[in-house]
Amino acid sequence: MSTTALATALDLLADALAARVAAKLREGERGMLDQAASPLGRRRHINLVRRLHAQGDGGVAIVGRRYLATREVIDAELGRIGRRPAEQADDLSALASELGLRLVDGGRR
Numbered sequence: 862m863s864t865t866a867l868a869t870a871l872d873l874l875a876d877a878l879a880a881r882v883a884a885k886l887r888e889g890e891r892g893m894l895d896q897a898a899s900p901l902g903r904r905r906h907i908n909l910v911r912r913l914h915a916q917g918d919g920g921v922a923i924v925g926r927r928y929l930a931t932r933e934v935i936d937a938e939l940g941r942i943g944r945r946p947a948e949q950a951d952d953l954s955a956l957a958s959e960l961g962l963r964l965v966d967g968g969r970r
Contacts, residue, residue, distance in 0.1 A: 893929040901935060909938050
């Protein structure tokens with residue numbers, strides 16, 4: 862085999878390998894979501910992963926700047942925080958009226 866043929870074959874192999882590596886990195890760990898795709902939001906997701914990672918939980922991982930969590934861990938956290946924003950706003954309104962306060966802009970300031 863000539864040197865140019867070998868170099869061409871190695872280039873083709875490197876291109877194919879690079880494409881597979883890039884696809885794997887985009888995919889992340891199988892079944893895991895990073896902070897950009899999390900329904901928890903970026904900050905809450907990162908805090909969750911840091912907390913569980915420190916506890917040694919196997920459902921989370923930190924890979925570089927990506928904070929990964931399984932769907933089960935995210936669902937458990939959603940269940941733990943549990944309430945919808947509308948329910949929280951109702952509680953805030955009830956508390957304000959109990960204290961004799963008037964909320965400005967629905968209490969969002």
